[in-house]
Amino acid sequence: MISEHFLQGRRRSQLSDQEKLAIEEMLSPPVTIPRRTTIIRRGEEVSRSTFLISGFMCRYIDDRNGFRQFLSLQTPGDFVDLHGYPLQRLDHEITTLSECRVAYAPHHKITAVLERFPHLGRMLWFATVVDAALHREWIFRLGRLDAAGRVAHFLCETCTRLAAVGCVTDGAFDWPLIQQDLAEATGLTSVHVNRVLRQLRQSGWLDVSGRRIAILDFERLAALGEFSDDYLYLGDTPQTP
Amino acid sequence: MISEHFLQGRRRSQLSDQEKLAIEEMLSPPVTIPRRTTIIRRGEEVSRSTFLISGFMCRYIDDRNGFRQFLSLQTPGDFVDLHGYPLQRLDHEITTLSECRVAYAPHHKITAVLERFPHLGRMLWFATVVDAALHREWIFRLGRLDAAGRVAHFLCETCTRLAAVGCVTDGAFDWPLIQQDLAEATGLTSVHVNRVLRQLRQSGWLDVSGRRIAILDFERLAALGEFSDDYLYLGDTPQTP
DNA sequence: CGCGATATTGATATAGATCAACTAATGTGG
DNA sequence: CCACATTAGTTGATCTATATCAATATCGCG
Secondary structure (H helix, E strand, O other): OOOOOOOOHHHHOHOOOHHHHHHHHHHHOEEOOOOOEEEEOOOOOOOOEEEEEEEEEEEEEEEOOOOEEEEEEEEOOOOOOOOHHOEEOOOOOEEOOOOEEEEEHHHHHHHHHHHHHHHEEEHHHHHHHHHHHHHHHHHHHHHHHHHHHHHHHHHHHHHHHHHHOOOOOEEEEEOOOOOOHHHHHOOOHHHHHHHHHHHHHHHEEEEEOOEEEEEHHHHHHHHHHOOOOOHHHHOOOOOOO | OOOOOOOOOOOOOOOOHHHHHHHHHHHHOOOOEEEOOOEEEEOEEEOOOEEEOOEEEEEEOOOOOOOEEEEEEEOOOEEEEOOOOOOOOOOOEEEEEOEEEEEEEEEHHHHHHHOOOOOHHHHHHHHHHHHHHHHHHHHHHHHHHHHHHHHHHHHHHHHHHHHHHHOEEEEEEEEEOOOOOOEEEEEEEEHHHHEEEEEEEEOOOEEEOOEEEEEEEHHHHHOOOOOOOHHHOOOOOOOOO
């Protein structure tokens, strides 16, 4: 099942078998996109949304001088631009960081499905407001944490999200981001990210080798980054209205 | 009409008279809240959402040491915590900055109304994803702009939003925020905000007097803050699906 | 009028940026 | 499979924007 990771670890259990099937039916056959490919540009009108099956993507905004600010890291199971369905025009770019497997949901199909399954509409709405909750935590991270805290917080968040979709083994996960990407996510320079990583490595809290990261001391990283996973809305299953 | 400013300047024209009436009916009678009153705390379960009729509110997250990061400034016509409807538990605090007039929408009433008016559901969804678009721009602002740019961008955004609901005359609007608030919105200290404001005042781009702000040179401020209003989704009225 | 809250200014400290090599990987065509 | 090119990572030296600390001035209100 293509969308098996959608809302996994959140309220997926509230989806009926019929609804899960309906999601599958609104998705096109999966396609593969090479790494570092931009699939949406700011200002673009969109008529379909992208579901990420495997790989990493990110959303970002470029400033006047081409400096880039990441807005989100997208991991398997994310409906990357579901907000494009109500918005119809996007205010940011989207690009692949690794080779990605995706399936598209044409907006007219979403509309058709939601007419038959109104409750599924609330679940999709829920997915977009969780996305906004992540944005809020990013604002906090950039506004109030120092360099080490930002990196730690970002890694804790990513690890927790990846764990929820089964992409973490023994605290380690694939990591296609280069240090420049980390810098663009945390509002730092790549030079400073490099120094922060060294510090975390030397403390024995982290291991970054090649294209993989191992979190060795999650507790300490979480303390450093003032991370708590409540804003991810994992694990709880109150009824979606 | 209590909710006359809801989605004003956006897709309000798509609301039928019946739908506008339905919104009115899901709102409780307006109440007044004194300035600097916290109405929601992080982690709190919510069973109603708050519509802001007049006054200013803000959402924020406190860090471990009580330092505060604003996540948003809420202006008249905002459905401040509509995302609480699908989320059911909030990940941030909400407080009034000035005396505010609000009306509450109990979630069970929203549910009832949406059953009768599915299209209204898409409009509410649209309102929450626009809110997320603002969050994204705040991430950009904090991650990529310097102090003066952040202040300028924030003021341009606020002025544009207030203008859309008719709260700006001759570039001037009420301003209950103290410099400490501006600092908490822009990730700076109040001392530095003070210096940036002086600079903008001396350049003749701005006039801050008492509890009012006048934007004297919007163009230059917008250039300084790399502001463009596209992410506010004003003025266009593509059909909400 | 007087007191607490807010704004302003100056002096000094510092986290992180910038600039500039240099090294280590990774990839590629012959 | 090697030679070379390209990309990514690392380190040191220096600079600068903003924080911090501290004092004073002004505002708004009871």
